[in-house]
Amino acid sequence: MEIIGEAVNRILKKNKNFQLENAQKIIGTRNRIIHGYDMVSDELIWSIVINNLPKLKQEVENKLSE
Structure with missing residues (x-):
């Protein structure tokens, strides 16, 4: 994440x-x-990994395919 x-x-x-x-x-x-x-709590990091990283990955993949 860093x-x-x-x-x-x-x-x-x-x-x-x-x-x-x-x-x-x-x-x-x-x-x-x-x-x-x-x-920063472990719960916050885990929440970001589960909820936000997949969305970010998709957004970056979409930008790369433009």
Whole structure:
């Protein structure tokens, strides 16, 4: 998740018009994990893995096929 957040951050720095749903939330989560803000819970990470990563994967695959 740290790598995904960093990648999204770098993409947006290179292309501010790049559209990715929840991009800022992805970057914010990366920052929370990296810096240990609020001691990120295992439950939060697991919830993101189960609920959000499959959607993000599909969104990225759609962008790659454009």
